[in-house]
Amino acid sequence: MHLTDSTFKKVRRKSLFNKFIERTKKLKIGNGMDEGVQLGPLTTDKRLAEIEELVETTKNEGAEVLLGGKRPAGFNKGYFYEPTVFDGIKDDFTIMSQEPFGPLVPILTFKDTEEVVKRANDNDLGLASYVYTNSLERAHRVSERMETGTCAVNTPAVAFAEVPFGGIKQTGYGREGGSMAIKDYLNVKYTHFGINY
Numbered sequence: 001m002h003l004t005d006s007t008f009k010k011v012r013r014k015s016l017f018n019k020f021i022e023r024t025k026k027l028k029i030g031n032g033m034d035e036g037v038q039l040g041p042l043t044t045d046k047r048l049a050e051i052e053e054l055v056e057t058t059k060n061e062g063a064e065v066l067l068g069g070k071r072p073a074g075f076n077k078g079y080f081y082e083p084t085v086f087d088g089i090k091d092d093f094t095i096m097s098q099e100p101f102g103p104l105v106p107i108l109t110f111k112d113t114e115e116v117v118k119r120a121n122d123n124d125l126g127l128a129s130y131v132y133t134n135s136l137e138r139a140h141r142v143s144e145r146m147e148t149g150t151c152a153v154n155t156p157a158v159a160f161a162e163v164p165f166g167g168i169k170q171t172g173y174g175r176e177g178g179s180m181a182i183k184d185y186l187n188v189k190y191t192h193f194g195i196n197y
Contacts, residue, residue, distance in 0.1 A: 007097040013109065017066065017087070017107070018078075019044065020083060021066055021067050022148055024067055024083050024085060025067065025081055026092070027039045029072050029075070029080055029082070039083060039103060041078040041079040041080045042079040042080070042081060042101075042103075044079060044111065045046055045079060045080050047079065047101060047166040048079040048081060048102075048110065050100075050102075051081050051100060051102040051104065052071075052081075053099075054094065054095060054098065054100055054102075054104065055069055055084060055104065057094050057095070058086055058089070058093060058094065058095045058104075058106070060110065061091065061094065062088055062090070062093075063086040063087065063088045063089050063095075063106070064086065064087045064088045065084060065085070065086060066085040066086065066087050066107075067080035067082075067083065067084065067085040068081075068083050068084030068085060069082065069084050070082055071109070071113050072184075073112070075128075081102055081103055082103070083103040084103060084104050084105065085105045085106070085107065086104070086105065086106045086107060087107050089106040089107060090108075091108070091119055091122070093106070096123065097123055099125060099127065099171070113138065113141075113142060117142060117145050117146065120146060120147075121145075121146065121147040123169075124169050124170040125161070125167070125169060125170055125171050126147050126148045126149060126167050126169040126170075126171045127148060127149055127150070127166075127167035127169040127172070128145070128148050128149065128150045128151065128158050128167070129146040129151045129152075130151070130152050130153075130158075131143055131146070131148075131151060131152070131153045131154070132153075132154055133145075133153070133154070137138045139153045139154070141167065144178075147169065148167065148168065148171075149165070149166045149167040149171065149172070149175070150167075151166060159175065159177065161177055161178075162177065162178055163178045164176070164177055164178040164179075164180040165177045166179065
């Protein structure tokens with residue numbers, strides 16, 4: 001059987017989606033202090049309501065929910081929400097211009113590095129970016145061009161006490177953590193002397 005290039009890409013895409021969905025299904029939801037729990041609750045009832053509203057908006061805009069999309073069964077207390085994966089997302093969907101601060105994953109595809117960097121930077125948000133690649137050269141090139149306060153390569157971890165963390169654009173100003181954070185607690189004085197000869 002001969003696969004055309006576009007058919008091969010569709011088959012590969014579906015295979016990658018299925019792997020991602022299967023791994024996401026295995027995430028253990030619960031009290032974040034319990035051993036083995038990987039997904040704890042949201043912070044407040046307000047955040048939970050906003051996540052539910054964003055999910056409904058995303059569906060109404062034309063996205064397909066591949067996984068999740070509701071509160072998990074068996075959690076009648078707390079602000080828990082299932083990890084939710086969307087397909088069929090477009091750049092102008094609401095979810096692409098709001099930071100959900102919840103377990104929502106909008107999946108988009110791209111043709112090449114140039115396209116994905118341009119599209120990623122074409123918004124008002126800039127907290128963090130994530131690059132997954134086997135090429136160290138590409139990792140450096142893409143992380144340098146991403147308009148975000150932090151960039152993680154081949155890991156989801158970006159925030160540690162000893163490194164600066166914070167966003168740019170509408171995501172924030174300044175940094176917390178690391179030696180840069182101390183600047184927010186200092187008063188710097190500049191004194192200029194005019195010296196007579």
